[in-house]
Each structure stands twice: as C-alpha cells, then as structure tokens.
Amino acid sequence: MIPGLILIFTLPLFVFSMINLPLRNILIQSLTGIPFDDWIYTGMIFIVAAFGLFPLIYRDFFNLRIHRKLLTTIALAPYSKQMMIAGYLCVATLEALTMGMIAMVIYSFIIPFPLTVIQLVSMIFYFIIFILILGNLFITLSLAVNSPTTYMMFTFIIFLLVIFGSGLIIEFGFFPMTFEKVLIWLPLAIPIRAMHFIMISGIIDWTLTAISIAICIFWSIANGIYLKEKLCQ
Amino acid sequence: MEASITLKKVGKLIGDKTILAGLSFGVERGTLVAIVGANDTGKSTLLRILSGFENPDYGQVYLHGLDMEKRRQQTRQLVGYAPHDNDLDPWLTLEQNIRFSACLYGVPEKDTDHRISKFSQALEIIPFLGELASRVSHGIQKKAMLVRSLIHDPEVLIMDEPTGFMDAASIRLTWQLLKKLKGKKSIIYVSNSLIEVEQAHDRILVFQDGRIIMDGSLDKLLESTLDYHQFQIEFEDLTDELYNSMCKVPTVVSPNRMDNIFHFYGRNRSVFFDIVRQAADSLMIDLNVKKLGLRDLMDSQFAGGGLD
Numbered sequence: 420m421i422p423g424l425i426l427i428f429t430l431p432l433f434v435f436s437m438i439n440l441p442l443r444n445i446l447i448q449s450l451t452g453i454p455f456d457d458w459i460y461t462g463m464i465f466i467v468a469a470f471g472l473f474p475l476i477y478r479d480f481f482n483l484r485i486h487r488k489l490l491t492t493i494a495l496a497p498y499s500k501q502m503m504i505a506g507y508l509c510v511a512t513l514e515a516l517t518m519g520m521i522a523m524v525i526y527s528f529i530i531p532f533p534l535t536v537i538q539l540v541s542m543i544f545y546f547i548i549f550i551l552i553l554g555n556l557f558i559t560l561s562l563a564v565n566s567p568t569t570y571m572m573f574t575f576i577i578f579l580l581v582i583f584g585s586g587l588i589i590e591f592g593f594f595p596m597t598f599e600k601v602l603i604w605l606p607l608a609i610p611i612r613a614m615h616f617i618m619i620s621g622i623i624d625w626t627l628t629a630i631s632i633a634i635c636i637f638w639s640i641a642n643g644i645y646l647k648e649k650l651c652q
Numbered sequence: 653m654e655a656s657i658t659l660k661k662v663g664k665l666i667g668d669k670t671i672l673a674g675l676s677f678g679v680e681r682g683t684l685v686a687i688v689g690a691n692d693t694g695k696s697t698l699l700r701i702l703s704g705f706e707n708p709d710y711g712q713v714y715l716h717g718l719d720m721e722k723r724r725q726q727t728r729q730l731v732g733y734a735p736h737d738n739d740l741d742p743w744l745t746l747e748q749n750i751r752f753s754a755c756l757y758g759v760p761e762k763d764t765d766h767r768i769s770k771f772s773q774a775l776e777i778i779p780f781l782g783e784l785a786s787r788v789s790h791g792i793q794k795k796a797m798l799v800r801s802l803i804h805d806p807e808v809l810i811m812d813e814p815t816g817f818m819d820a821a822s823i824r825l826t827w828q829l830l831k832k833l834k835g836k837k838s839i840i841y842v843s844n845s846l847i848e849v850e851q852a853h854d855r856i857l858v859f860q861d862g863r864i865i866m867d868g869s870l871d872k873l874l875e876s877t878l879d880y881h882q883f884q885i886e887f888e889d890l891t892d893e894l895y896n897s898m899c900k901v902p903t904v905v906s907p908n909r910m911d912n913i914f915h916f917y918g919r920n921r922s923v924f925f926d927i928v929r930q931a932a933d934s935l936m937i938d939l940n941v942k943k944l945g946l947r948d949l950m951d952s953q954f955a956g957g958g959l960d
Binding site: 478483487488489491492493494495496497498499650651 | 703704705706707724725726728729731733735737738739740741742743749752753756757800
C-alpha cells in the first residue's frame with residue numbers, strides 16, 4: 420500500500436522532473452521574452468493542482484455512481500443538485516489549492532520564486548477559476564460516461580490538453596495558426612490567457628476574466644441540471 | 653388516523669413497459685406496511701418513488717400532506733431510505749458513512765452520537781463501526797444502512813429487503829427494532845421473505861404487473877383462499893398410473909409431483925380421504941397437511957385468479 424500523502428509530495432517533483440528539466444533545454448524563453456523557468460512556474464502549479472483535483476471527482480461522480488454507491492444517499496439529502504455541484508467544486512478547489520501550495524513550498528527549495536505579490540495574487544485568482552472550469556469538465560465527463568475504459572481514454576485526452584494544449588507550458592504561438600485559433604478559445608485556456616496577460620503587461624483583461632467567470636457559473640448550473648437528469652430526479 | 657403517504661394515480665414507464673400503472677393508495681401514520689409480489693413487478697420502483705429517488709411519470713405523491721415534487725426539500729427530510737443493495741462508501745468506515753449522512757441532513761453532533769449508539773446497540777454492530785464498509789459482511793452492511801437511514805429521525809422509513817443477507821439472530825434484532833419504531837414512524841418495506849411478512853405487518857400490499865391486486869391484513873388476504881389446504885403425500889412408489897388416477901379426483905386442485913411425493917390443494921381435509929380411496933393399494937410413507945399461507949397466495953397460479 421502506498422499512502423496518498425507520499426504521492427502528494429512526490430507529484431510536484433515528478434512534474435518538475437518530467438516537464439521542466441527537459442523543456443528548459445529546448446525553450447530558453449517565452450515568445451514574449453520571459454525566461455522559461457519563470458514562465459513554466461505557474462504552469463507546474465496548475466498541472467499539479469489538476470492532478471490533485473481529478474481523484475475526488477472521479478471517485479464520487481464516476482466510480483461511486485457506476486457502482487451505485489453513496490451518490491444515491493447524497494442525492495436524497497435535502498439539497499438542490501446545484502448546491503451539490505457547488506459543494507463538490509468548493510471542496511475540490513480547496514484540495515487543489517492545498518496541493519498547489521504544497522507544490523510551491525517544494526519548488527521553493529529547487530528553483531527561485533519568480534512571482535511578485537501582484538502576480539501571486541492574480542495567479543491564485545485565475546488558478547481558482549481554472550480549477551472550477553476543469554472540475555466542471557471532469558464532472559460532466561464523469562456523468563456522461565458509464566464505461567471505465569472510455570472514461571480513462573477521455574481523462575488522458577484532457578490531461579494532454581491541460582499539459583500541452585492550454586498554454587501552461589507550450590505557448591499557443593508554437594502551434595499552427597488554425598490550431599492556435601481553436602485552442603485559445605477552449606474554456607480551460609481562457610483563464611490561463613488572462614493570467615499570462617496580467618503577468619506580462621500588469622493589466623487585467625476584463626473580457627477574458629468575465630468570460631472565464633461566466634463559463635464557471637453556467638457550467639456549474641448545467642452540471643446541476645445534468646446530474647438531476649442522470650439520477651432521474 | 654392521519655395519512656402519512658398518499659399516492660394519486662402514480663405511474664411509471666420505462667420505454668414502452670409500464671412499471672407502475674396508476675397506483676392510488678394511502679398509508680396511515682405509524683403503520684407497518686409490507687409490499688410483496690413476484691420479481692420485476694415494480695415494488696422497488698415504488699419504493700424509489702416514495703423515497704424521492706425517482707420521480708413518477710404521472711400522478712402525485714404526498715408525504716404528510718406535502719407534494720413530493722413541489723416540496724422536495726421538506727419531504728426529503730421526512731424520509732429515511734435503505735435500498736436493497738449496499739450503497740455504503742466502501743472507503744469509509746461504517747461510522748463515517750453514518751456520520752456523513754447525519755451531516756447531509758444537518759443532524760446536531762449530540763443527536764448523532766446518541767442515535768448511533770442507540771441503534772448500533774440495538775442491532776449489535778458497535779464492534780464493527782470502526783471497520784471499512786467494504787471489509788464487513790453483507791448482513792452487517794445492511795444493518796449499518798438501517799442505522800444510517802434512521803440517523804436523521806425520519807417520520808417515514810422505507811426499506812427494500814430490510815433483512816436481506818442477514819443471519820437468523822440479525823433478522824430477529826432488526827425486527828425487534830423495527831417493531832419498536834412502529835407507531836412512531838410509518839414503515840414501508842418490500843420483502844420476499846414471506847414468513848417475515850406474515851409476522852410483521854399491519855397491512856400487506858400484493859403487487860402484480862405494477863398494480864396492487866390485494867390489500868389488507870394477512871387474515872383478510874387469506875379469506876380469498878377459501879379454506880384451501882395444501883397436501884403432500886409421499887408414496888413408497890408413485891407410479892405414473894397412480895399419479896394420473898389421483899389427478900383425476902375432482903376434489904384435487906393443482907396437482908403436481910416430485911419423485912414419489914404427490915402435492916396438491918384441496919378445499920378441506922376430507923379431500924385426503926378421496927385420495928386414500930384412490931390409492932388404497934399403494935403404500936404411503938409420509939403425509940403433510942397445512943392451511944394456505946402467504947407463500948401459497950403469492951404462487952403465480954393463485955395470485956389474481958385464486959384457486960377456483
């Protein structure tokens with residue numbers, strides 16, 4: 420048995436070893452001139468949090484649902500489905516935030532901390548929005564798919580998208596132009612673009628920020644309706 | 653007495669198949685109601701509708717006068733539901749599962765402690781409370797599910813096979829508890845254990861094809877058996893010729909055989925003597941006669957149609 424606590428501490432190290440160490444030899448700086456080590460820092464935190472977010476949602480919305488466990492009891496409690504979704508997302512965000520913090524502490528021993536206070540605050544803000552959008556994506560997937568094999572394949576695709584296609588590690592400018600046009604409007608990429616914009620220019624992109632928040636809210640409501648539908652209630 | 657549950661023309665369809673067909677009945681507060689019937693007749697679907705887990709396709713369900721569809725949150729607080737299959741979180745202990753449910757219903761910690769202690773003691777599961785739900789037997793899981801369904805002190809308790817997977821002692825303890833709760837709570841349960849149903853009910857609803865075909869106490873239901881008796885005679889050698897001749901006796905109803913045992917129904921005990929006359933030359937080695945019970949009533953040959 421491997422205790423989960425060990426994984427929480429080793430995951431940031433794996434992410435650093437597998438992503439930062441090889442890529443820093445290929446990419447020296449971002450297209451906007453930011454040193455690669457600084458550019459990739461927020462990306463690693465987001466990726467660690469994305470990995471941390473997944474098990475909770477997988478367990479409650481997919482594993483327990485397809486095996487007809489606990490979700491039944493939760494669904495019978497006197498709360499609306501919207502409230503249930505919001506509750507799960509809150510807990511998932513807190514867990515992801517904790518994992519992100521642990522990753523930051525671990526990285527502080529390996530690489531210098533590259534963010535100013537304003538950049539740190541904005542990172543946490545967009546981090547929460549990113550986690551809420553990703554959490555909603557996982558919830559929709561967990562409710563829509565009933566086969567573990569299909570679920571795993573979709574999960575791999577999502578993680579590939581998070582790591583390489585959301586702008587966290589590889590900038591959109593490195594993709595072919597038509598592909599870039601699609602990727603920049605993916606819900607997961609929007610808060611990351613808004614975060615990078617504020618980090619590079621120091622200015623808040625209100626349009627991207629508003630779109631990100633709107634996606635969070637509408638997706639949560641849609642998931643509430645979908646959960647109700649799925650439980651035949 | 654005041655109504656606890658009222659169903660008005662409640663129906664449920666799955667595709668083209670009718671699962672529940674316009675059910676209308678009421679359950680009085682504090683009564684113990686058993687629902688019996690053949691498999692796949694809609695009993696569990698009815699329980700899921702009463703618990704709020706599923707919605708009917710048409711009709712209304714009222715709990716303590718509140719429409720379950722319009723007053724969802726209030727009615728859910730009134731219901732405790734223990735499904736047939738184990739739905740405990742396998743990675744939590746039994747106590748954690750119960751406490752989690754208590755949190756969902758906003759039960760104060762003090763009440764939670766008191767109820768866990770009271771019901772766990774009554775069902776003798778205290779030594780297992782710290783065990784993971786996946787590591788205990790199905791019978792213990794079932795008892796923990798019962799405690800969990802009672803943790804928020806519901807007015808209506810709905811159970812699908814309440815003693816499923818349980819050993820004899822556990823069944824006794826479970827019924828002792830449920831009989832204590834009867835009167836304070838309305839209890840509705842589905843069971844295929846007809847012996848238990850005969851012993852524990854104020855009222856029995858017999859289901860067939862999504863409809864209630866019989867409704868009342870055991871005595872009332874057995875009135876329809878018209879004093880029929882069940883006979884079982886074991887011969888030393890039951891030949892085909894003898895079997896066929898006994899089948900032709902006019903007072904013998906629904907005859908069948910298993911090896912050398914001749915089984916049939918008759919309106920009164922005197923039918924036995926008709927058979928004795930017919931089989932005077934054959935050696936009988938055993939005889940069993942009993943009045944019909946719920947099991948016989950539920951046999952597909954009789955339910956709905958009766959013996960005549």
